[in-house]
Amino acid sequence: MERNKLFKELVKKSRSYRGYDESRRITREELLELVDCARFAPSSVNRQPFQYLLAYEQEDLDKIQPLTGWARGLPQMKLPHPGKCPTAFIVICQNTDWDPDLNRYLRDVGIAAQTMLLAAAEMDLGGIMIGNFSPKKLAETMELPENIVPMLIVAFGKPDEKIVLTEVEPNESLNYYRDDQDTHYVPKRKLKDIVL
Ligand SMILES: Cc1cc2nc3c(=O)[nH]c(=O)nc-3n(C[C@H](O)[C@H](O)[C@H](O)COP(=O)(O)O)c2cc1C
Secondary structure, X not given: OXXXXXXXHHHHHOOEOOOEOOOOOOOHHHHHHHHHHHOOOOOHHHOOOEEEEEEOOHHHHHHHHHHOOOOOOOOOXXXXXXXOOOOEEEEEEEEOOOOOOOOOXXXXXXXXXXXXXXXXXXXXXXXXXXXXXXXXXXXXXXXXXXXXXXXXXXXXXXXXXXXXXXXXXXXXXXOOEEOOOOOEEEEEEOHHHHOO
């Protein structure tokens, strides 16, 4: 495969997974490697205001999982299915002593999260960004100091579900959906429709 195509394949492999093989535990070392990749990501005026909470022990996973909201686009389904939860979380937090402005680094949060997700894909792991949570409840549950504010949760694990990318016309639905086999379909706009 051409070199540049390898990267594109990695981007395509890095989907938002909502089902994992719970027997594949994730180690602290693996999570440190993901954060070490995020460390080199760009940051506005190079402020690097984030610190990362690593959760991989069952006790912590059991605390965080109930605080996360999954697949709002499929309200009839409770995902992940029982026994298919992620085996790690990284919570990207902003240290407000380093910068108190929580709106200023919202783009940086996404860049850090996607960098870790791509690194995970390269390690044959997968994950998903979870924005649907209460930062206050998470901070209370994990007993975070006041200057550490959760910005985004990223779940990780060994993916255990099939995801298919489809292409849609501009007038077609962008809603993701699942078939009877629980295959998850994600419609993407076509290249010709997004270039101005
Ligand atoms: C910033 C952000 C927050 C997200 N939060 C959630 C979430 O709380 N729960 C969830 O199930 N999916 C969440 N997602 C995943 C999206 O639903 C997913 O990216 C979208 O359906 C497209 O699928 P794909 O990532 O596989 O292309 C989030 C994605 C982003 C970028």
